[in-house]
Amino acid sequence: MFSNQVGKRSNKVKNDVERGAVKKFAEAIGDLHPIYFDVEVGRNSRFKNNIAPPTFPRTFDYGVIDRLNLPTKGLIHGEQTFHYERPLVVGEEILCYSEVKKYFEKKGNFGEMGFLVLESFGEDLAGNTIFSSTSTIVISEAVRKVLTK
């Protein structure tokens, strides 16, 4: 039911790798390394600044994919990947967008499950990709029935 959405992209949205947001995120995952928030440690590092944890892109706004109506309930996060060209640096601006990469269905323990793979990207303002990520969302048969009503 999502097959006709494959290839659709969101608009690009500018996001800041904001100092306070990085610190709060590092605290929330219990990764209290000073490279994420101590200005002095950042300045003396090879990055000349603080960096963000690898899963920080979870916080970004990736824009809206037109008419991709995902339910707000009953979704299962099955898999997640991140690929980096380099770590994200505090203070930089990133253009983010998402794309519907693929959709397939297969039989599982709970009936016919749908698997929706969304790929997300973060670029610098010159258009160079800094990171990409994929999220595999599992949609149960029960939820899909509600959607088609």
Added chain:
Amino acid sequence: MSTLTQLQVGESVKEIQLEAVSRIDLIKYAGASGDFNPIHTIDEEAKKAGLPGIIAHGMWTMGNLAKLFTPYFEEGFVKDYSIRFKGMVFLNDVITLKATLKEVEEPNLRFQVLALNQNGNEVLKGEVLFTKF
């Protein structure tokens, strides 16, 4: 602190055992990540979704797991990080984080990473490709 580059294939970095998962952990993650799905914070919503109680955000555990590599930020960076969410994490679960070096292909170190609960069940399993500078 020992370095990742001294590690031999088959060896692991020092594992981390987290404090028992608390509601405030998940409230903080909801706020910091912007993921306010109520099955992670509100009992009634979790029950309505057919769960025995609130469950941790998968991304909370995935975020925690990456900290095994943070001490080595001057040696390299996490180039690839892939995870399969294999089991749910409930309140009061005690999660242990592990990373074992599987392969060295300069400049890349390939690790298997795992998060286990107090019963030894895998809740997250995946790989980290750590690229040396």
